[in-house]
Amino acid sequence: MSKRIEIWQQIEIELRNAKKKFPGWPDHPAAQAGIVCEKSGELMKACLQWKYERGEGDLIQQWQREQMKKEALQTAAMAIRFLENLK
Numbered sequence: 001m002s003k004r005i006e007i008w009q010q011i012e013i014e015l016r017n018a019k020k021k022f023p024g025w026p027d028h029p030a031a032q033a034g035i036v037c038e039k040s041g042e043l044m045k046a047c048l049q050w051k052y053e054r055g056e057g058d059l060i061q062q063w064q065r066e067q068m069k070k071e072a073l074q075t076a077a078m079a080i081r082f083l084e085n086l087k
Helices: 003-021 029-052 058-085
Strands: none
Touching: 003 058, 029 058
16 A cells, blocks of 8 residues: 555544544634644644654653654644535
């Protein structure tokens, strides 16, 4: 399986989980965009922590990379949710 297909599958799983956990979605585009921004802010935080607070040891560095991946998937899922609800 290609990496891109795997990423799309992971985004789809994240989107399904988010809709199940948070079925309500704001009806105003600014509020929706705020959710996307909040998620992208968490991605930025994880990236900055990786860059400037990099832990020592393979396990810590792997955990930090996983955090960046998790936040990127959540950001992508919320961007898709924004697009799905754009009227």
